Amino acid sequence: MRIDMANERERVIEDGPGHVNDRGLPMPEADSIIDSIPAMVAFMTPSGELEQVNRQILDYIGIPLDELKNWQASDTLHPDDLPSVSAAWMHSVSTGTPYDIEHRIRRADGVYRWFHVRGLPVRNSEGTITRWCVLQVDIDERRRDKVLIAKALAEVSSSEERLRGIIDAVPGFVWSASPEGSVGFVNRRWCDYTGMSLEEACGDGWVASIHPDDAPGLGGYWQALLHSGDAGEYEARLKRFDGIYRWFLIRAVPQRDETGRIVRWYGENTDIEDRKQAEAFLAKARSELTHLARVASLGAVTASIAHEVNQPLAGIITNASTCLRMLGADPPNVDGALETARRTIRDGNRAADVINRLRALFSKKSITIENVDLNDAAREVIAMLLGELQRNGVVLHPRFAEALPPVRGDRVQLQQVILNLIMNAVEAMSSITGRARELIVSTGQEQDRSVYLAVKDSGTGVDPQDMERIFNAFYTTKSSGMGVGLSISRSIIEHHDGQLRASAHDGPGATFAFSIPNADNREACDRVMENH
Known part of the structure; x- marks a missing residue:
């Protein structure tokens, strides 16, 4: 069973006040992060009752948590949607399958808006559901856009002026192009946003509204769609009339005649700037959680x-x-x-x-790239953890390769990964009785001359279905875990142009290993790239 560094923090300081709230849910640091996510998040019990919500839900609905718990009998859900929502939710609770549905939720002022609601079960090491995590994303404008676009396309047989009038009423950005890709129409909202006229946008004039860094990629993708005839979507930044760029999801769909020949391309641009900002916030959140993971190990050592x-x-x-x-x-x-x-x-x-x-x-130092001897880095981490290993009855077998070439990277970050893998291995063996708790930390070179470090334990192992998911952010096999340790570790290794992987044993236990290009190979590659 694998854990992460944030989970270890909860284990070693569980007697301290204020680290777990009175509902047994995430620590105050995690509560603050969840409350800052620009989306509505709720936690449900294994049997399907509402347990906790974040600040966004309380602000949107405008009633306290105690009243929200009786959501099936209240008017927070649109009456027309309630039967299908209840049936879908009870099906997910009874089967343990993810919950995915679109329905309307009442705002504090009485207005109903459409939301895409997705619920995922959180399971412990035995596979038992310990909690449901539910994310609610506002899709009201997108739903209205789809309705208006469908209405507009239904009027194709009417006059072109009438069609354009309908499309101009769509709150989103709508455009059309010839089978060869030449844009012939953009709606009024597109023009109002970009400050360009229809005449300026036609042909390939619309490219001037695309961010210079995104234009080559979008142009190549558009040509690929024209060649394949498939529908597609691409994210790019569009310049507003005042010079500000915002992120948009650009969708394109071909219209075909009865013979299957493409007669027109239709597209819609949806503003996703808020979503992009939320994603950027979660990059920042991961950085903070990295620091928390470092501090989490302080009590253990x-x-x-x-x-x-x-x-x-x-x-x-x-x-x-x-x-x-x-x-x-x-x-x-x-x-x-x-x-x-x-x-x-x-x-x-x-x-x-x-x-x-x-x-x-345990400090937030900036990254320092240098030549790092993984043998020395691992020895320093092991020296700090000797007491912890002894207290847990773990027998350590270091197997460090001689004449190991150095790697290029940040020593502190790589030591954080080594510490995380070793502490995870110790935790995986904590419940083992009747056999030795053996830990092997080894180094060596791969066939491509990259340098690897492996941590092999004799613990409970990893379920094959969890082998890849354990590296996902906020996925954990422990009911009290946050699921960030291995995700952060993989991110660190990937930033060093390396790979972090897990493998199960025929017998007990599992091996977690990472490999990084050695310093000589990496410098040679850098020189080749500079020459080109």
Whole structure:
């Protein structure tokens, strides 16, 4: 069973006040993140009752949580939608399958708006559903756009002026093009947004409204659609009349005659700027969760820290006492005192190194790219975790390859991944009895000369159906987990042009390993790219 670093944080500080709310739901840090997501999020019990909602739901509906819990008997759902919603929800609860439906929800002012509602079950290691997470996304404008577009297309047989009048009434951006791709019409709303006239937009004039960074990709995609004849969609930024760019989802659909020949292309542009901002916020949220994951391990390694620092401090005291005795002898043993003083300096530097490593690991330092010896980086992490390994009865077998080439990367980030994989392995073996809890940390080179580090345990293993999902953000096999540790680790490794993977064993346990190009290969590739 795999856990993440945020889950480990909950385990090691579960006795501290304020880290789990009175409903046993996420910690205040996670509550704050969920409340900041620009969408409506709710949590339901395994049997389907409402358990918790975020701030956006309370602001939108305008009634307290206690009243919301009786949603099937209230008017928060449109009366026409309630039967199908209830049936779909009960089906998902009884079968454990994801919930996916569109329906209307009443706003605080009494207005109903359309939402796309999706619910996913959260399961524990035994596969039992422990909670439902439900996301509600406002699609009211998109629904209205579709209705108006359908009406407009139904009027194709009417005069062109009447058709254009209907299309101009559509709140979205509508356009049409010839079979060869030359734009012949854009509706009034498109013109009002871009500040361009219909004449300026026709042909390929519309390209001037596309962000320069997005225009080549969109142009290539449009040509591919014209060649294949398939419908498609593409995300790009469109310039507003005041020079501001906003993200749009650009859809194109071919209209065919009875022989299947394309006679016209029709398209719609939907503003997705708010969604893009929400995605950007979740990049930021992941960065904050990375820092939380680092801090989460602090409680687990406190005893090891004390042990690591205590050894050089004890050596300093012993050496200082020995030095005084040697200098106080008659005659003074100067040579011995000098050697003892040198040992004192060595132990002082050892203590300083321990503190510096910890400060780097638990701080928000900027990324520093350098040559990193994975053997040394792993040894430093293991040194901090020795006490934790001993307390959990774990037998460590380090198998580090000799003459291992360095990799290019951020030492602290790579050590965070190593720490996460080792702590996950320790947790996976925490419930094991009747056999040894063995942990193998190994390094070596792949066939392509990339450098790898592997963590192999003898724990509970990973369910094959979870093998890929465990790397998804906010997916966890533990009821109390947040599902960010492995997602963050994979993101770190991918930013180092590497891969993080998991594999099950024929026997007990699993192996998690990552590989990164060695420094020589990476620098050679960089030089080739620069020359081109």
